[in-house]
Amino acid sequence: MNGMLIHNYTIPVKGIKKKIIYHFSDIHLTEYDALSDEAETVKAKESTAAWAKGRLGFAKSNNESTAEELQLSTGEHFSNLVSLAESGDALVMTGDICDYINGANMRKIDADLKNAKVPFLAVCGNHDKAEDIPDGYIYSSIKDPVQILDLGDMLLVGFDDSERRITSYQIDRLNELLAQPKPLIIAMHIPVMTEGNKEKLINCGEYFRLNHDFASAETLEFIEILKQNADKIIAVFAGHLHFANNSEIAPGLTQYVSSQGLLGNINRYEIGE
Numbered sequence: 001m002n003g004m005l006i007h008n009y010t011i012p013v014k015g016i017k018k019k020i021i022y023h024f025s026d027i028h029l030t031e032y033d034a035l036s037d038e039a040e041t042v043k044a045k046e047s048t049a050a051w052a053k054g055r056l057g058f059a060k061s062n063n064e065s066t067a068e069e070l071q072l073s074t075g076e077h078f079s080n081l082v083s084l085a086e087s088g089d090a091l092v093m094t095g096d097i098c099d100y101i102n103g104a105n106m107r108k109i110d111a112d113l114k115n116a117k118v119p120f121l122a123v124c125g126n127h128d129k130a131e132d133i134p135d136g137y138i139y140s141s142i143k144d145p146v147q148i149l150d151l152g153d154m155l156l157v158g159f160d161d162s163e164r165r166i167t168s169y170q171i172d173r174l175n176e177l178l179a180q181p182k183p184l185i186i187a188m189h190i191p192v193m194t195e196g197n198k199e200k201l202i203n204c205g206e207y208f209r210l211n212h213d214f215a216s217a218e219t220l221e222f223i224e225i226l227k228q229n230a231d232k233i234i235a236v237f238a239g240h241l242h243f244a245n246n247s248e249i250a251p252g253l254t255q256y257v258s259s260q261g262l263l264g265n266i267n268r269y270e271i272g273e
Helices: 038-061 074-085 103-117 138-143 168-178 198-203 217-228
Strands: 004-014 019-024 088-095 121-125 146-150 154-158 185-186 234-238 247-252 251-256 264-272
Touching: 019 074, 038 103, 074 088, 074 103, 074 247, 088 154, 088 185, 088 234, 103 138, 103 185, 121 138, 121 146, 121 154, 121 264, 154 168, 168 217, 217 247
Parallel strands: 004 264, 019 088, 088 121, 154 185, 185 234, 234 251
Antiparallel strands: 019 264, 146 154, 247 251
């Protein structure tokens, strides 16, 4: 489709009725509207200009497309990707949907999600942190450290790892969910460094991986739990890198990192049988 890059994946899972799940990340909305004051408007225009160049830099350095048709505004990309997701069974957004929290960004997200006829799950990114998000919006739900979307025979579970750490509470909730019979898809913003992406992520720096050199014991325990439960976890969805990267956290458990929504990237998964 014009204005977006759809990346298709098939994940066979026995006992799961076939579902289509869409996943995008890192839109970095920089909206302003009729209700914005001068300061909000100026910041939005400056940030929009910065990302217009920044997103091209990420794409070029990772050999991804910068086609002119993909160079829409962040608001246009968000609307288009949410609209596309209506053709599926669920939408997962893995953080940095906002470049920063302001009224116009929150109003934009609420307007599009209220019109969307698809259930969604979203997690915080390092740009749209829980403490900055006001109450009273649809998007306010991402403030919870653990998000759950029940799709009947499977669960989508989101974890806020925006500070590059996992808490003991989140570990307890993960263990509780793994003890029930439904398989899980895990969603989070910052990805796990694996053997398959190790060289790439080390070159990117500590900032771009969850299991960094100063990771807490709880964070490393969380990653170990994922590895030990590869038979119960269908996949891990993440973002943050601004380029696509798929690799195994453990045999049979793939982590799918969606590239930047800033240029219309979205993952489409056909899951089940």
